[in-house]
Amino acid sequence: MRIEGFIQKMKEQFPWLLPGHEREELAALPLVTAGKLESHYYTDTNPLLHEPMNRYLTSGTSSKRRKTIFYSESDEEDYLRIKRDVFRTILAGASYRTAMADMGTGHAEATAVEVFRELGMEVESVSFRLPIEEHIERLQSFRPEVLYTMPSILDRIMQASEHPGTYGIQHVILVGEIASPGWRQRTAERLGIAETQVTDTYGSIEIGTIAYFSHDHGRYLFAEGILAEGIQPELLDADLEPLPDVLEQVLVLTSTVRESFPALRYVTYDVVRDLKVIDVDGVPTQSFKSIVKRVGPDLKHGEKISIYDIEDVVYRHLREASVRVQVSGNALTVHVYSALATPAVLNSIREDVENHIPAIGMMIKAKLLDGIQVIGGTFEDSQNRTSVKNKKIFYT
Template sequence: MVIKRANVPKVKGRLLVVTSGELHQIIERMGMYCPWYASLLGSLSKNKSLELKQLPLISASVLEKYYYLSDQPLSQLGGLHKYHTSGTSSGKRKLIYYSQADEDAYMQIKLEIFRSIMGSAGYQTALADMGTGHAEVTAVEVFRRLGLEADSIPFTLPIEQHLERLESYKPEVLYTMPSILDRILLQSDNPKSYGIRHVILVGEMAPAGWIRQVAGCLGIAEEQITDTYGSIEIGTLAYYSHEYGRYLFADGIVAEGVGTEMLEEELEPLPNHEQVLVLTSTVREAFPALRYVTYDVVRDLRPIIVNGVERMSFQSIVKRIGPDLKHGEKISIYDIEDVVHQQLGQMSSIRVQMDGNSLKVIVYNPDKPDYQSRSSEAEERLEVIRQALEERIPAIGAMIHSGILSRIQVVRGGFDDEEQRSRVKHKKIYYGKVEG
């Protein structure tokens, strides 16, 4: 089967409106890879004044029915790039397809974002210490195209090998995930010796309190730690601008926010300042990226003026929701981790466990005598964290007062690197018993 390339609309993510003509071009191009999409549109496909908000939402149930199929027709096409999701939310790894045009657009957008992040600092070396998926596969190539000497290390290796590689290579730029950086900093005797000047993050939430602790450990300014936001379904989506104190969307992305009442699943309502992020890509074609529901909840989604141009932005990603998350849809990992790091005042890693109506926050912080001791002072610090979590996160406090949750437990956990590297993402809610 040969698919001819349709004209790609030159739509910039900073524009908040996609014209009817551009929408029809996107639908036509995507329809060659996802012909089933026409059945969702029905008579809308003939509407010459089509608007984005008229299109159906591409929810998890739609993708399960049409895209995540064992006999997906795209699997028979040649020339497509294939990537698996991490499976951290659903427990199942799913296959995502990229055409060569998708791949080229992904690389170009990522190059532009990384160029903006690194500016004119003149970095010469970069190391990618990543998990799996699209970001890991393309990381070294992106840095090399930007003129840096680059290398990578698999996240599954024992932490000792990560530390040895950092010590010998001394990368000026480290591209990694928060959970992996936790492993590095919690096990390193002298992180400043690696010579890291800039950290680029991807894959998980990076609260302000955590970033502050990381910057202190590495001996760099907080502005030298830049979080990026992406998804394997669409690609690189946004990056945190220290200048504006917000995440700015990449070119080629149109962002909307919807309430949970707009989704098929029975989900709890969100606070007024939070919305479920819905994205449209004007360059993607081998995935139905027209009003794709990410299930990520963002805070304060709104346009701002950047260099005289209106661009969509948001303050932070606070959690992921979904039909299987139970009470977790009310709980923000971002806020929990931010509170812990602000109160603890030193580098640590956390796990959040939900077992029935019990919420436990396990704090991992190895080789810190003052922390590991069971002195009254150490116990008091954990109690302060518990109180702060109940007081400063209204959703948790409300669930406790209403009896939905029992009192929060904040406990120590023993750091086991073998367990840490068994999965790439840790910043999520665990259900059932988690040993602390």
């Protein structure tokens, strides 16, 4: 759909979206922020509540309500088609016959099972809430060639596995969390596959599949129907500070294939690096280098601390490790779970985090952080399966 037609369609579907805006140039339209969605979309008066829609609940808003995201029949069809096309591109050239979705329940998991079947594969699904021993039993018995999962879940599997390469996994498709280059490389090594066989995808329940990592280009390429913009956080909220890296921007998305969500300059609050157009087989294509963090007024130091960068430092020093980052007041603690994390290695990690991640070094000099602790420990799976996403900043 042409952008002009899509803008008009959004005006009709969501009258509150563009009041008084007659111009239809995309860059001239207002941003769809979290506050605007809370006031108009995540409400008990949303007219979509009375229409035959699929509904998906996700984490709460700042008003503590759970968010309901609506999908029309057309939205569902487009979601499945685009996801199938992305998976087909990722797995091109291989004749895989078995796949496992190990990520719990929900829209991404349910649609993945359907997509794998449409690609002619036998597929099984595992809930992330099961004890890790059951995940491993299923991997050993089913031996999926393709594993669709989240980095935190794969961390749990590898922490509990002496030889994860024996499960027969040939390609990993990731979703749901940031996967740094160092993490992807170490994961591939432990599974005994090439780094190009670990592929990250990026999506959200609001938009659907957004992008996937192209190993040929070393960048994330956007999926069909996505138009991307980058803005500075201070344009969203005067209380948000500028990003320290000139290549970093907050990602704003328009999806011309979305019908029941106002996906018109929707603010993701995700920070990407090096958003630009590149040539892909002669076609100008929007892309970015990496997703590094999120911003928001409720994230405290979160707009400056990047899990992506911290993990990348850890994996320069350790081949096998799981990482958790905790902020308490002005104290930043990096928990490193690895049998190889000797005091000397932990000290080297601390020095690298302080000295080689500019944003953290600046925060220490400005007394916004008191310093960094890097602590070794033993990974306890029972403490990590209650939350599916662990690659984030934990505030205490």
